[in-house]
Amino acid sequence: MKIPVPSTRPATPSPDLEAQAWNWLRLLTSGDAREVDAQRFQRWVRSSPSHRAAYGEVKRRWDAIEPSARELLRLRPEAAALEMPRSRTSSSGRRAFLGAAASVAAIAGMAVVYPPLGLWPAPDEWDVDDRTATGEQRSLALSDGVEVTLNTRTSVRRQTDGDRTVGLVLVHGEAAIDLAGGGRSFVVVAGVGRSLAESGQFEVRHLEGKVCVTCVEGTVRVEHPAGVRQLQARQQTIYHATSVSGISRVEPQAVPAWRLGVLVFNQTRLTDAIEEINRYRPGRVMLVNDTVRNKPVSGRFAIASLDLALWQLQEAFDLHARSLPGGLLVLS
Known part of the structure; x- marks a missing residue:
């Protein structure tokens, strides 16, 4: 499903349309939306340019304050009791807007960026060109000897120049890029940030605001507002919104x-290992035993046999497993 989102900043929408747009954003990120709701939203946003502009403006404003709203929810869980205001006047100013945005955050929670259990795509993933499901891997043969492999739960947009694909926007997930070497940068x-290479192989992983770029073969130039990194084979760098590592x-x-069908953990915290397994396994594994959360895990586990991997972890850390409906597995 593709949801049109304007790429340019529109004029300020009317208060009524803006309230409708906030309500749509709340519903689509609440986890309660159904396919019929998505169809109704498509009809609403396509019914007029003003509807499209109103939703685009609301999404732009939410994107601007969303990190602060998430931090507010983390520090003040009681904010979840806030209710979404039905309307506001255009003269209500910044204070009213922040209040409305915080209310949306309280109602939608972190589902705006990380939908619960991955049951509904985040807003940034609505208009992607290619997406993989849980446990799925897919290869894309692009122009001029470029082959891209998408890992599980990955969303990308293609960047084109005429009929030629010159790049990708990795919205979420992990992609491996193989370049035959055509003399042009991909x-x-x-x-x-962005990563550029003319030949060789590199990988980009974009999860929860953290980006890891790994050069497997050849060289990769990583450009970030905080600096540039030139990677050689078997080197990597990590960056966030405001910083880039060495x-x-x-x-x-x-x-x-x-790409070989295995997950490799090297002194990885148990809680992080389980989160990585969750990316490949339908449902959700929850670790509720705090005493082993930071215990190190090392080993190679087959992606095709993750239930066996979970049994091994259960035995290694003396955990009790309980299966619940919806693919939920609780380890305690």
Whole structure:
């Protein structure tokens, strides 16, 4: 399903249309939306340019304050009791807007960026060109000897120049890029940075605001507002919205493990290992035993046999497993 979102900043919408747009954003990110709701939203947003502009403006404003709203929810859980205001006047100013935005955050929670259990795509993923489901991997043969492999739960938009694909926007997930070497740079945009290469192989992982770029073969230039990194084979760098790390070496057996059908953990915290397994497994595994949360995990686990991997972790850390409806597995 593609949801049209304006790429340019529109004029300020009317208060009534803006209230409708906030209500749509709340519904579509609440986890309660159904397919019929998505169809109704499509009809609403396509009914007139003013509807499209109103939703685009609301989404732009939400994107601007969403990190602060999430932090507010983390520090003040009681904010979840706020209710979405039905309307506001155009003269209500910044204070009223922030209140409305915080209310949307309270109602939608972190589902705007990370939908619960992955049951509904986040707003940034509505208009993507290619998307993989849980546990799915897909290869895209693009122009001029460019092949891209998308890992599980990955969403991308294609950047084109005429009939030629010159790059990708990695909205969420993980992609491996193989370049035969045609003398032209291929660009992968993720967050505020971008990675460029003419030949070789590199990977870009974009999860929860953190981007990791790994050069497997050849060289990759990583451009970020905070600096530029030139990666050689078996090197990687990590960046966030405001910072970029130095260059570090990567163990040969760790990259690209997922393309070989395995997950590799090297002194990885148990809670992080389980979160990685969750990306590949339908449903959700929840660790509720705080005493083992930070215990290290090392090993290679087959992606095709993740239930076996979970049983091994259960035995290694003396955990009790309880299966619940909806694919939920609780480890305690």
